[in-house]
Ligand code: HEM
């Protein structure tokens with residue numbers, strides 16, 4: 453240490469954390485940074501683990517935002533919900549950019565540890581499935597990989613019993629002068645909503661003259677914006693997968709790229725996309 457080195461104690465910076473909460477305490481860094489356990493000697497396995505763990509952390513925030521946005525919409529608190537949905541898009545933008553880091557791993561580097569993964573796969577991500585269910589993509593068959601885990605099954609079942617984000621938006625629109633079909637408002641929320649002509653015609657009114665209902669117009673555009681980012685996440689995933697494993701079957705047991713390409717066809721808010729065609 454030289455005499456010109458900065459000494460934090462001179463300015464009163466606290467340095468004794470024997471009995472005080474520190475940075476690491478608050479952020480539970482011992483738990484987080486102690487949770488990387490590569491199963492091989494392969495250099496790239498650390499990248500693979502951290503890429504997934506950071507994605508799961510962002511998904512944790514996404515669930516926090518999405519469920520709060522849904523609650524807010526149900527209480528007619530549209531402004532805070534819009535802020536949360538805007539944040540959702542930024543979270544997915546962040547996740548979309550993160551694929552570039554993983555793509556630095558070549559196919560041969562991945563093969564050095566792929567066999568260690570056994571039959572584990574992102575297919576079994578409970579947070580990912582919860583996000584899909586929250587957004588209304590409710591394929592009950594996706595509960596299967598969680599059957600061994602009572603807590604996760606309970607969580608996903610509870611989500612299926614709750615109206616999706618889009619259900620709440622359609623109910624809000626109906627309370628605010630758009631006539632949504634009664635069958636849609638009373639639908640079995642456990643199932644995935646599919647395209648409905650009456651819902652399309654209701655949104656048409658808003659999209660033809662946004663000035664008559666700015667609130668609903670802006671909210672609908674927030675949903676479209678978010679789905680746009682989410683589609684890009686799916687596309688980045690399938691492209692990375694093709695780049696790294698080609699057309700091999702997935703460790704989770706699906707066809708791999710063929711399964712993920714099929715998922716690109718999912719439409720969360722079908723009428724909001726279709727309305728563009730009839731304007
Ligand atoms: C080299 C990198 C990756 C490869 C080769 C890969 C491969 C695959 C494959 C083949 C599937 C289909 C299920 C199966 O049969 O396994 C899948 C599903 C999935 N992966 Fe990945 N993946 C990669 C990276 C990631 C990352 C970084 C995440 C972030 C958490 C992720 C999350 C998921 C999710 C959530 C699914 C289920 C998708 C759905 O059901 O629509 N994957 N992955």
Ligand SMILES: N[C@@H](CC(=O)c1ccccc1NC=O)C(=O)O
Pocket residue numbers: 504566569572573574575697701702703704
């Ligand atoms: N399904 C991938 C394996 C995989 O990517 C994976 C394995 C364990 C934990 C997370 C994973 N990521 C996404 O599926 C494969 O077939 O190579």
